[in-house]
Amino acid sequence: MKHLLLALLLLPRLLLAQTGTLRGTVRDEQRRPVPFASVVLPAARLGATADAEGIFEIAGVPAGPARLVASAVGYTTATQPVTVAAGAVLEINFMLAPAPAALTDVVVTGVSRATEVRRSPVPIATLGRREISLNANTNVIDAAVRGIPGLSAVTTGPNVSKPFIRGLGYNRVLTLYNGLRQEGQQWGDEHGVEVDGYDIERVEVVKGPASLLYGSDAVAGVVNLLPALPSGPEGQLQGDALAEYQSNNGLAGNSLGLNYQKNGFQTSFRASHRLARDYRNAVDGLVYNTGFQELTLTGMAGVSKPWGSSHWYLTLYDNRQEIPDGSRDSLSRRFTRQVLESGPDDIKNRPLVRDEELNSYAIAPLHQRIRHYRVFTKTQVRLGGGELHLLLGAQQNQREEFNHPTAPAQPGLALRLSTFTYDVRYHLPTWHGLETSVGSNGMGQLNRHQNATDFPIPNYNLLDAGGFLLLKKPFGKLEVSGGLRYDTRLVTWSDFYVAPDPATGFDGAGGPGTVGATLQFPAFRQRYQGVSASLGASFVATERLTLRANLARGYRAPNIPEIGSNGLDPGAHIVYLGNRSFQPEFSWQQDVGLLWHQTELDASVELFHNYVQNFIYQARLLNANSQPVVIVPGNTTYQFQQAAARLYGLEASLNWRPAALPWLAWNSSAAFVNGENAEPTVPEHLAEAARYLPLIPPLRARTELRATLPARAGRLTGTYFRASVDGSAPQNRFYALDNTETATAGYALLGLGAGTTFTSRAGRSVAQLIVQVDNVLDTAYQAHLNRLKYFEYYASSPTGHLGIYNPGRNVGVKVLVPF
Structure with missing residues (x-):
């Protein structure tokens, strides 16, 4: 008993002694x-x-x-x-x-342990909060696209951006929030990422399937959105208040963040609110129904002790998002709005939108509302000389799309997706330089229709699980890493009937005995499985030059719309038709990279080639006369197809800070990808039109010159001026079959910015001011991945412009006050 009492008395000191x-x-x-x-x-x-x-x-x-x-x-x-x-x-x-250099950044995404970017054979890129803050963005994905070559986004208005990596997107890109996979109906064109952009400290992007930590849905890569860590002196409440305004759509954003830490206890909280009205460009004027209102709450509490750490996160996201349909008056080109249901509605004879509606912050009756709730815990425990990492999460996504003008409270689409996620990894103790990691992760999903009238996909259940083994071993200047992974996914749903609902006058979910019921989704049960593998190496040829190469095999199970869709998605204005016989996709990707790093210069070139078997894509459905099939008037009909595909391209960057001018920095980057149908299944005379894959971004380059004034005694520090040019080449390599896509003209956008930090007499930061002007010349342009480009109901226009154009000139002002 005496020894036990002594041990209990000494335990706090022993634990304290395990830290420094x-x-x-x-x-x-x-x-x-x-x-x-x-x-x-x-x-x-x-x-x-x-x-x-x-x-x-x-x-x-x-x-x-x-x-x-x-x-x-x-x-x-x-x-x-x-x-x-x-x-x-x-x-x-x-x-x-005082110059950006990303090659020495430490990353945690896509690798078993914290690794420098240049030592990873897997292509990884990063973007810090500094670069995110300097731009005027309407969502965090757009911010990442500006700063990471090879990352692009399919957009539906200013606040809906879906990440694409090297020409591949949707369920091929896995989006993570602090390591937790983001599950929110990402198959939809108009479904954005439910994350607070003001809360993100860092973005890490893995390009390609080489990371074996994630399995299916990461075949194109991973985008990990990492929130800030609590910082500041122990025992003191720290925080910041942010206010932002953007002139183009009148965006007003506000965010308040708090954090506290003491004796290993850590906690943080952030509340953010943004609202915007319709955006403007030189061709369309104000674009009707592109406003939004967004509220996000984020909280964290946890401990970090000698035995490890454990943190709990809770987020609540609520977004009311307008989605345009592009209907206009044929002569004036003014936007019109729908007032009748799809049957009696005449798209070409709708009433004009009033000016007060275009300038209003009020959300129009036809919109979507997305609520996303997320709770998860991350725990790291030092165990047996190694480290055990455990992530457990639950999230629920509720999506409603209101598309009934005569019954604005009745949603057309109403889905509730519940997802339960686990991720467990053990990093074994290093043995003779060999680092070994084993683990398993997966999820269970239930997707259910609520009070809906449109049913593009069935109610489904999904079980997903996978296991992996990762190895890494240095041999002097050479570091070799690789591993294996196995995944299995079970997808099931029962018979789903749709029948007229006398109470609402619309269709609704019914049973087999309901009057007028039709079987829209016959029962389905299918198991998919696949093996992934990766082998790569990095070689530090000199202190400045690093070479790396990687070969990877990726796997992706078909998503639910690809195998099961059979109905209208009202927000996308598309009728989707799936194919129950689809097989999983398998890809073989080769990556080769050259990275140069020195005090004055950073440069990198990354080459890749990706061959995808059973590639799934959308194509318009035609009848026997080669005319588009129209199932729901005013909406296009797409059917998923499967073939082989080949993608290849490169990314390059150059960051230079001349020694003679240490206050000056020049940063440039470029990205190119070409996607081709390697196995056309169309008649020979249509093969050329179907040669290229859809949604392939054009050659894109960005260059920026930034001058930071030398630090002097005074109340202003970190004062900078910047000028940038974003250029996109014409895209003439597009999926031309059935006019699914059209050529896109090239463009160049000029940006100007400036910023400074106000300090107190004691030298403490009082406020940071950032001013950014995008598209200074108010250039009229359409990005190739802008879905609004195809929102058009006429074959010609008196102005010569078809579709909706991207936003015009935008002046953004941002003030950050730390405390």
Whole structure:
């Protein structure tokens, strides 16, 4: 008993002795302090904010090796490996350069353990909060597209952007929120990502199927949206308030964030609200029904102790999003609105939209409402010399699309998707340099129609599970990694009947005995399975030059619309028809990269080739006379097809900061992808029209020149000026069969920006001001992946313009006040 009492008394001291303290300074190349820099240990989820003199301290750091990352607005991100001794204080000093350089960034997405970008054979790109904040964006995916070559987005208005990686999207791109897979009906064209963009600290993108951590739905890659870690001195409540305005659509955004940490306890909270009216361009004027209202609440609580860490997250997202249909008056080209149901409605004879409606922030009766609730926990435990990682999550997505003008409270589409996710990984202790990770992840889903009148997909149940083994071993300058993964997915649904509902006058879900009932979705049960594999290496040829290559086999099970759809999606204005006999997709992708890194210059070139078997895509349905089939008037009809596909291309970047002009930085990037139908299933005379795949972005390049004024004594710091040009080449390689797509003209957009940080006399940051002007010349253009380009009901126009154009000039002002 005496020994037990002694052990209990000493236990707190023993636990405390298993941790150490990191202390140091953050300075620039002139040895001047970098005030309020962020210093974090990503793997341990610990961090601190330096004071006005650039001094930081992080207590309670678990003993052992780790990577420490320092960052600040206007400077590079710097990384240092550290080994923390139990009970010791380790002094670490950072020196930050005033130019962006991403090749030394540490990433956690797509790799078993925290890894530098340039040492990963898997192509990975990152974007930090600094770059996200400097732009005027309406959603976080658009922000990532600006800064990451190879990432693009299919858009439906300014607030609906679906990520595409190297020409592949929808369920081929897995979107994560802090490691939890985002499940919110991502098969739909007008379904965006339900995440608060103000809350995102960092975006990490894995390109291609080489990461074996995720399985099906990551065959094109992964987009991981990472929220900020709590930072600041222990025992002090920290936070920030943000206000934003954008002139083009009158967007008003506000966000309040709070965080606190003490003795290993961490908590944070953020509330954000955005609203916008219809956007404007030089061709269409104000584009009817493109406004939105969005509210997001995010909370986190957790602990970080010597044994590991555990954090709980809760998010609530509510978005009312207008979706245009593009109907107009044929002569004036003014927008019109629907007032009758689809039967008696005459699309070409609707009433004009009034000016007060175009300028109103009120949400129109025809819109969609998306509510997304997410709760999950992430736990890391040091166990047996290794680390056990566990993620458990539950989320529910409720989507309603209101498309009945005579009954505005009656949703056409009403779906409730419930998803339960698990992810467990164990990183074994390193043995002779060999790093081994094993794990399993998967999900269960239930998708149910609620009070709906349109049923594009059936009620379904889905069970998904997979297991993986990852290995990594350094051999001097050469580092080799690879692994295997097996996935299985079971999809089932019962007979689903649709029948007239006398109470509403519309169709509704019915039973086999209901009067007038038709069997819209016969029962279905199918199991899909596949093996994925990856083998790659990175070679540090010199201190400046790194070479890497990777070969990967990816797998994706068909999604529900591809195998089961049979009805109208009212928000997309498309009738989808699936194919129950589809087989899984399998891809073989090869990646080769060359990365150059030095103080003045960062450069990279990435080449890829991807061959996809059983590639699934949409094509318009034609009748025997080669005319488009119309099942629901005013809506196009698409049927999914399956063939082989080939995609290849490259991404390149160049970041230069001349030594003679340390205040100047020039950053450029370019991305190209070509997608071809490798196995056309159409008659020979139509083969050329079907040669290319749909939704392939054109050659895109971006260049930016940024000048940051040298730090001087005064109330302004970090003052910068920037000019950028975003250019897209003409896209003449498009899916031309049945006029599904048309050629898109090239364009170049000029952007100008400036910003500064106001400081107090004590040197503390008081407020940050950012001004950004996009499309300065108010250029009229249509992006090839803009779905509104095809929202047109006439074969010709008196103005010579068809479809809806992208937003015109936009002036964005953003104020961030830390406290």
